Amino acid sequence: MxxxxxxxxxxxxxxxxxxxxxxxxxxxxxxxxxxxxxxxxxxxxxxxxxxxxxxxxxxxxxxxxxxxxxxxxTLAGVAVNGHPVHHAARQPAQSLAAATGLGANVAVRRGREAFYLCNFEGRLAPRAFALTGRRNPLHATALGKCLLLDVDGRRELLGELERYTPRTITDHAVLDTVLGQVAWQGYSTETEELSLSRSCLAAPLRDRSGRVVAALSLSGPSSVVDLATREQELSRLVVETADAINSQLGHHGPADHQISAPIRRLDQRSRS
Missing domain, CATH: 1.10.10.10 (Winged helix-like DNA-binding domain superfamily/Winged helix DNA-binding domain)
Structure with a gap:
């Protein structure tokens, strides 16, 4: 012993x-x-x-x-390639990055953080480093908001919400409202909540039970993502790609917990 x-x-x-x-x-x-x-x-x-x-x-x-x-x-490659979400999402995410010129990312939840399984750079959103293997806070990212949809006791999980920029959501009541909107519309957005000049849009990935197991996002400079004018276009692309990945994961229907009435998008000034 x-x-x-x-x-x-x-x-x-x-x-x-x-x-x-x-x-x-x-x-x-x-x-x-x-x-x-x-x-x-x-x-x-x-x-x-x-x-x-x-x-x-x-x-x-x-x-x-x-x-x-x-x-x-070598070991990291074996671990990533053996992950079922990575296997299902790699090619669709890569194609999405090529089609839009933006970064396409896939992440799963690890505790109170989003863990990046894969990342593909688009020509309009180059990075000086690889995102794969990195972690980001759930409350300040579009990926994270999708990953929080099925989490029970998320206030206890997240604890105090850290502020990263003036636009970061730091109030749990506001975050709850935002997540309700995400559940209804089927995707989430984030504009400069984690870092200035960066924006993101994401959709949840679900397994055969309908449970959120990962999320897919498009990200890049705010001037290129331009959610003010491109949200409808980009949300359609990311949701369609997510649906294709969901089929590979065994999910072929709408999420059971989606609500049936739209929630008015919060004005940024109302966030704490």
């Missing part, structure tokens, strides 16, 4: 070391930085990094800084 407990602790520490790189904007860390981020002794962090380097899970450059290793890409 002592050996088993020690082995588990070693694994947990190694995982903590790998996760430390997720918070590095540069993608590289020194041993001292890893030790600080994980709360481990420097000698322990150094020993774990050496072991992970031998396994090709981290790499060290000439300056002695570590980065995540290429073998993790």
């Amino acid at each position: 002592v050996t088993e407990a020690g082995t588990n602790q070693s694994v947990e520490r190694a995982v903590a070391v790998l996760r430390a790189f997720g918070g590095s904007s540069a993608g590289t860390l020194r041993v001292t930085e890893v030790a600080h981020l994980t709360g481990l002794r420097q000698s322990t962090a150094s020993r774990l990094l050496s072991t992970l380097e031998q396994a090709a899970f981290v790499e060290r450059d000439a300056d002695g800084q570590y980065r995540l290793g290429a073998d993790l890409i």
